[in-house]
Amino acid sequence: MQISMTVNGSEFTSEIEPRVLLVHYIREVLGLTGTHWGCDTSNCGTCVVLMDGQPVKSCTVLAAMAAGHDIRTVEGLATGGTLDPVQQGFMEEHGLQCGFCTPGMMLTARALLDKNPHPDDAEIRQAISGQICRCTGYATIVRSVQWAAAHPAGTGWDGADTAVPDVAPETADTDAEVKA
Amino acid sequence: MQIPASFDYVRASSVDNALELLARYGPESRVVAGGHSLLPMMKLRLARPEWLIDINDLYELDFILRDGNKLRVGALTRHTTLLESDEVAALFPIVRDAERVIADPTVRNRGTIGGSLCQADPAEDLSTVCDVLDAEAVIRGPGGERAVAMSGFHRGPYETAVGQDELLCELRFPIRPRAGSAYEKVERRVGDWATGAAGAAVTLAADGTVEDATVGLTALGLDRTVAEAAAVLRGKRPAEDLFTEAGRLAAAACDPVPDQRGPVDYKRHLADELTRRVLRRACARAAQMAARMQEG
Ligand SMILES: Cc1cc2nc3c(=O)[nH]c(=O)nc-3n(C[C@H](O)[C@H](O)[C@H](O)COP(=O)(O)OP(=O)(O)OC[C@H]3O[C@@H](n4cnc5c(N)ncnc54)[C@H](O)[C@@H]3O)c2cc1C
Ligand code: FES
Ligand code: FES
Numbered sequence: 001m002q003i004s005m006t007v008n009g010s011e012f013t014s015e016i017e018p019r020v021l022l023v024h025y026i027r028e029v030l031g032l033t034g035t036h037w038g039c040d041t042s043n044c045g046t047c048v049v050l051m052d053g054q055p056v057k058s059c060t061v062l063a064a065m066a067a068g069h070d071i072r073t074v075e076g077l078a079t080g081g082t083l084d085p086v087q088q089g090f091m092e093e094h095g096l097q098c099g100f101c102t103p104g105m106m107l108t109a110r111a112l113l114d115k116n117p118h119p120d121d122a123e124i125r126q127a128i129s130g131q132i133c134r135c136t137g138y139a140t141i142v143r144s145v146q147w148a149a150a151h152p153a154g155t156g157w158d159g160a161d162t163a164v165p166d167v168a169p170e171t172a173d174t175d176a177e178v179k180a
Numbered sequence: 181m182q183i184p185a186s187f188d189y190v191r192a193s194s195v196d197n198a199l200e201l202l203a204r205y206g207p208e209s210r211v212v213a214g215g216h217s218l219l220p221m222m223k224l225r226l227a228r229p230e231w232l233i234d235i236n237d238l239y240e241l242d243f244i245l246r247d248g249n250k251l252r253v254g255a256l257t258r259h260t261t262l263l264e265s266d267e268v269a270a271l272f273p274i275v276r277d278a279e280r281v282i283a284d285p286t287v288r289n290r291g292t293i294g295g296s297l298c299q300a301d302p303a304e305d306l307s308t309v310c311d312v313l314d315a316e317a318v319i320r321g322p323g324g325e326r327a328v329a330m331s332g333f334h335r336g337p338y339e340t341a342v343g344q345d346e347l348l349c350e351l352r353f354p355i356r357p358r359a360g361s362a363y364e365k366v367e368r369r370v371g372d373w374a375t376g377a378a379g380a381a382v383t384l385a386a387d388g389t390v391e392d393a394t395v396g397l398t399a400l401g402l403d404r405t406v407a408e409a410a411a412v413l414r415g416k417r418p419a420e421d422l423f424t425e426a427g428r429l430a431a432a433a434c435d436p437v438p439d440q441r442g443p444v445d446y447k448r449h450l451a452d453e454l455t456r457r458v459l460r461r462a463c464a465r466a467a468q469m470a471a472r473m474q475e476g
Contacts, residue, residue: 040224065212
């Protein structure tokens with residue numbers, strides 16, 4: 001079947017099997033491998049992306065169900081060469097070690113801060129409670145999100161210093177077309 | 181790699197259209213709402229529908245609406261919407277108690293009340309909530325619409341009154357004066373299914389005695405409400421010794437199975453302790469509501 005959806009602001013149209021999970025569509029068809037896949041039971045949360053602004057587990061949404069919706073992945077966090085404050089916060093406060101859970105954590109943090117710009121620690125812990133980190137023990141993740149809350153975009157923190165690697169979506173071995 | 185077996189996918193554009201599609205594709209078709217019970221089961225091949233009918237575009241089923249002395253909740257209402265609704269929390273505090281501990285926030289962004297009830301997993305929290313609140317399920321099918329009381333909705337684990345060619349459309353909750361409700365769950369970790377949970381709803385008479393009480397258990401091997409426990413309270417003033425007796429009766433009535441979440445005696449202990457706690461809290465909340473009614 002043919003599906004179209006907006007991913008990080010660009011519209012993609014692809015021919016897929018209905019059983020393709022959103023996480024696999026994003027990783028394998030669009031080549032955006034920043035979204036990770038970690039379990040078969042909808043428990044780990046490393047696959048979290050934003051669907052119409054809300055964090056969802058992309059391993060438990062069919063790509064077909066996401067058609068027509070607006071998806072944001074970790075590759076869509078940085079804008080115009082500047083890291084999102086959440087990304088900067090994870091750097092400043094050592095919010096990651098291996099980085100496996102990090103994309104999902106950062107997207108949940110972004111959605112939380114969009115809704116509640118000054119969460120307390122308990123609210124941050126609650127927001128990420130469906131996501132597992134095997135490395136950091138969560139304390140540094142909470143501090144990273146607090147850093148982002150204290151340094152919202154456009155308030156003059158020196159994010160522009162941090163070069164953003166240019167990650168163009170690889171559309172290798174796919175028939176996805178970029179429309180915009 | 182765990183992905184579902186092949187199927188065909190179609191999006192319904194209205195309730196009528198969904199019913200047509202169910203009729204057209206027959207017993208091998210299934211509707212998908214949030215997909216957070218069905219897709220995991222399809223990955224495990226515990227479910228293998230040939231047709232998946234997506235009802236996520238049916239915004240007409242996503243509503244919370246006060247209608248006289250009933251609160252109407254559309255089947256496609258997400259857990260997150262229920263959790264965040266102040267109107268629901270004010271009328272039925274049990275819903276917020278339960279929603280706080282159902283799965284985790286990302287799962288709650290997708291899972292729906294209709295999916296929860298139709299899944300009818302013995303550990304599903306909202307089934308108990310709907311039971312104790314005496315909700316009514318509104319079901320539509322080729323023959324029209326019918327309303328089914330919760331007692332007739334559950335037919336056993338994973339089985340409900342919703343026929344293969346039917347759609348659960350809404351839940352209707354009776355709003356009662358001087359009412360209070362509460363839910364409490366023991367889970368091994370955030371996002372886990374209940375080891376055991378209890379829910380209670382209480383209405384007080386004008387003189388402060390218990391007019392009606394309902395106790396329900398989740399994941400403890402009882403698919404009806406605990407009539408024995410409720411009978412202890414009726415006509416009496418809420419008191420600690422009555423909660424204790426109700427807890428003892430709930431523990432005796434349930435029939436838990438031992439599993440990795442705990443042995444039988446522990447689960448019976450949960451039935452006892454959690455019944456006392458939810459009754460205590462539901463009675464206190466009912467008294468608060470009665471006091472508010474007197475003021476206003
Ligand atoms: C990691 C995880 C943890 C969870 N923990 C809990 C928990 O602690 N407590 C709890 O209660 N639940 C828990 N759940 C389940 C969660 O609440 C699901 O969202 C819910 O059970 C199903 O809702 P859904 O909308 O996703 O249903 P779906 O998966 O879309 O559907 C479930 C079933 O209902 C049918 N169906 C759905 N809607 C309708 C309708 N309107 N009419 C007729 N049939 C319909 C489908 O055909 C399917 O058979 C958990 C799920 C996950 C993934
Ligand atoms: S991959 Fe683990 S929750 Fe999605
Ligand atoms: S940083 Fe390794 S899992 Fe979180």
